[in-house]
Amino acid sequence: MRRAAAFVALLLCLYWTRAQGESGGLTENDVTQIEVQSEILGVKATSDQTNITPDIWAELKELRDMVIQHSVELRNSKSNIEKLEQENTVLEARMNASDNKVEQLERENTDLEARLNTGEKVMEELQRENTVLEARMNTNENEVEELQRENAERPKVAFSVGLTDAGQVGPFSADITLKFSKIFTNIGEAYNPSTGVFTAPVRGTYYFRFNALEAFGTDKLVGIKLYHNGKQITLSYDRVVSNGYATVSNAFVLQLEKGDVIYLDLQTNCSVYDDSKNRTTFSGFLLFAM
CATH class of the missing domain: 2.60.120.40 (Jelly Rolls)
Known part of the structure; x- marks a missing residue:
């Protein structure tokens, strides 16, 4: 009966430990409490070891060691998470800076496109004017040639x-x-x-x-x-x-x-x-x- 009670208490400690890990990690006090509870359970278990087989005590000790190891790993994970959060903050800052630069470049590109469109319109207008001038020039050249022919054919007296x-x-x-x-x-x-x-x-x-x-x-x-x-x-x-x-x-x-x-x-x-x-x-x- 005592053995069963001790086993139930140990399971409750494991459940509580798991809940703490899911809620944000174990603190040093939590680990210490686990170790003390494990030692108490060990003492109680010792008082009744005449009634518990050696295999159960070995399994309990192994479970305790696993809990301690998990708590250490959780502390390390917390440190890694904090480091990753810091790196993430730096990356977010760089990303924001890049976004601002992209927006600035987009504005500059929009301005350049507007200027380019204006330049293209001016060029098209100049091309139209040049076409008109070429037509007039061709007409004038034809008229000059005609006058030259008439002048050549006209008698000079x-x-x-x-x-x-x-x-x-x-x-x-x-x-x-x-x-x-x-x-x-x-x-x-x-x-x-x-x-x-x-x-x-x-x-x-x-x-x-x-x-x-x-x-x-x-x-x-x-x-x-x-x-x-x-x-x-x-x-x-x-x-x-x-x-x-x-x-x-x-x-x-x-x-x-x-x-x-x-x-x-x-x-x-x-x-x-x-x-x-x-x-x-x-x-x-x-x-x-x-």
Whole structure:
């Protein structure tokens, strides 16, 4: 009966020990109490050892040793748990720092993406503008090429001539066509210095101008007629007085057909003067073909 009571008490101690371990571990006082209880049970058991077999006492001693060993292991586990908790705290701090860094990088990445999107939009706009400019440039180039072709195909006509270096010409008893022998410009060879006649090479609008001088005498007359195909366009007329000089000049824009002729006649009883200073001149050029 006593043996059974001692065995029950030991089992209660083991149960209590297990409960303490599950609730957070054994303290040193708990281990000491277990050892004292084990010794008391040992004493009680000794008083009755004459009635208990040696195998039961050996098993009880083995159980006691196991309880003590478990208590030591629990203390070690508690230390390991505390160490792991500390390491976990450090890891959590590092993790939080990493999370903050990730958030910062995400914000920076968002900002970079917004800037990149803005840059792409600007680039697209510039590309559109460049496309428009290229189209306009191509159009302008085509227009320039067309103008160059038209200009190349368009006849180039211009002349500027002087009368003579000999001095005075005239007066004559009849009108004469003035033959301007000094050629300054004769593009297109439309003016003939042998006849004094300009012949229109193409149908178009032309500009003509003349200037004449008479000097060194009194009562000298200067009179220049402009003719178009034998039709008088104008008469420019003046008189020299008091041994001075007189000048006449005029200009016209005329529409001519191909083959039309323009020339200057010196009027009857009139004279003109010219020398190396080119006092009497005749010029004209094509404004545009028609």
